Amino acid sequence: MAFETQLLQYVIAGLTLGSVYAIVALGYSMVYNATKVINFAQGEFVMLGGLVTIFLYSKLHLPLLLCILVTIPIVSFIGILIERLTIAPANVGGQDREKVVVILIMITIGVSEFLRGGAMLLWGKDPLGLPAFSGEKPVVLLKATFNPQILWVIGITLLMVIIIRFFLTHTILGKAMRGSSDNQILARLMGIDIKLMSMASFALSAASGSMGGILITPMTLMSYDGGLMLGLKGFCAGVIGGFGNVTGAIVGGFVLGLLETLGAGLISSSYKDAIAFLTLLLILRFKPTGILGAKAILRA
Amino acid sequence: MNRRDLHPYRGIFILLAITAISPLFIRSHYHINLMVFIGMYTLLTLGLTLLLGYAGQVSLGQAGFYGIGAYVSGILTVKCGINPWLALPVSILITSVLAFFIGFSTLHLKGLYLAMATLGVGIIFHILFVELKNLTGGAIGLMDIPSLSIGGIKLDTDLKFYILVWIIVLFIFFLVTNLVNSRVGRGMRAIQGHELASNCFGVDPFKYKIKVFVLSAALASLSGFLYAHYINFLSPSVFDFSFSILFLTMTIVGGRESIWGALYGATLLTLLPEFLRRYEDLNVMIWGLVLVVVLIFFNRGMAGGLDFLSKWVQERFKKKGGVRIGT
DSSP: OOHHHHHHHHHHHHHHHHHHHHHHHHHHHHHHHHHSOOOTTHHHHHHHHHHHHHHHHHTSOOOHHHHHHHHHHHHHHHHHHHIIIIIHHHOOSSSOHHHHHHHHHHHHHHHHHHHHHHHHHHHOSSOBOOOOTTOSOOEEETTEEEOTHHHHHHHHHHHHHHHHHHHHHHSHHHHHHHHHHHOHHHHHHTTOOHHHHHHHHHHHHHHHHHHHHHHHHHHHOBOTTHHHHHHHHHHHHHHHHOTTOHHHHHHHHHHHHHHHHHHHHHTOSTTHHHHHHHHHHHHHHHOTTOSSOOSOOOBO | OOHHHHOTTHHHHHHHHHHHHHHHHOOOHHHHHHHHHHHHHHHHHHHHHIIIIIHOOOOSOHHHHHHHHHHHHHHHHHHSOOOHHHHHHHHHHHHHHHHHHHHHHHTTBSSSHHHHHHHHHHHHHHHHHHHOHHHHOGGGOBOOOOOOEETTEEOOSHHHHHHHHHHHHHHHHHHHHHHHTSHHHHHHHHHHHOHHHHHHTTOOHHHHHHHHHHHHHHHHHHHHHHHHHHHSOBOGGGGSHHHHHHHHHHHHHHOSSSTHHHHHHHHHHHHHHHHTGGGGGGHHHHHHHHHHHHHHHOTTHHHHHHHHHHHHHHHHHHHTTOOOOOO
16 A cells, blocks of 8 residues: 555544544533533543443344434433532532542542443443444545545534534523633622533533444444543543643544554554553643643642 | 640551551461552552642552552562662652652642643553563563562561561551651641642642652552562553552542541452452442542541541530540
């Protein structure tokens, strides 16, 4: 295969992988924007998205589109449950906000373990798959061949970014969500229902995370622990792009996806997973606000 | 003045008594082995307790430091034939320098940047343990790590190692008790209380946080060193991300406001899987549940619970007209 074709193949794979990271990063960013909490259960929403769809499709034999349309509200509901049962009771106002946030973040770590353990009991340890949305016939572009599923992955990701961006900047609910993280007391004075915002952010991030899982499962399969690495790398993508920044999420996702596939293809595949975390460290060292993060990070 | 302040070493004496007596009653290798693990995990968790309870910072990569302590010493003794006691300072030094750089880059920022960086560092080290096959033996593992010996006595049985580990644990508890009751300890607590106010009183949060973080990494490294020379075999799977989370869980469940929380948490979470052996598949779920429930309802962990209980008993006693002994 010619080098250019090979390179194109890597770039396409990188953009696909990057789209999933971007979706995960979007989920982090929504919860972070509303609550300042880093929700480490984000990867588990992706895993649930994949596995719930698989259950509906292979056990209940529903048509694929219906499965997807049912899965998203289910996972979203799980997100709401998590927020109501674990985040809301611990999210006490008044105190030193940073200390509360530390506790909330550790709660999400516990929730993610719980969900992973639960998924292992329900679905077992073997990876499961879904059929591609529009057949398996490979598409050829400039001599490079690829799975048609990636068009869905990249397309829906871009669509989601546009919708979420519009939602956060142009609707009352979105603006209220962003407002509630900066200063909770001030937000409450402005009539923003902080508790509702926290719940809404979990519902939305669970919904978008599950969409990520549904999109990627036909290509890579999904298992109970499949959300862990995706979640952590999506987190890296978020930090790289600028945490809490919607456009940053997609930029970070694509940068990370490309670095990973190009690094694996051209340098060494055994250190593929290390690339994401090394990039994370470099960003934290030299530009902790991320590529697009304009907001200054207060120095202690 | 509280009785507690007058007897800072009381806990150490109680622990000394318990650890000295228990081998007389517990003879099975299996139980001694568990107690060695409790000791090693206590050391590691103690570092995290100081970091979380006194500096308000979280490390999500402690298993990485634990692994460096184990692998550096393992590689130096197996591949270079160096005496383990010479390898110990090397592995602690390497971990500390590394921790210093991570802390130096992230601790001056507000928020949880240390958690993010340690998350990355921990995973990168796990990957290195797997991939640097020439040095670490990769996934197959590093074998034939020599046992420790002191003055010609080889510590090759569980009981001998048990004695060594708990002497070290007691000694470290002694040092840490002194530390938290010193000027430095009060400074650390001040930062946790109110960072800006403590800064105004001349406590530099950045410096203190770095010191605590380096100390926590060094303790993890020491624990890893002991693990390597106790098990005599290293496999990367015990140094992965899930162990970092387990150590954090031990810290929180034990209680992050008291150094004794480390002991409680390490004991409970080492024993819990043994009791639940029959339901091994439930382990991860239960750990997650325990962590969430403790954080929501008993934020101060087991140490906080005991503190609350003893205060409650004292109050009860006082109300009934009894005489408070001591003080």
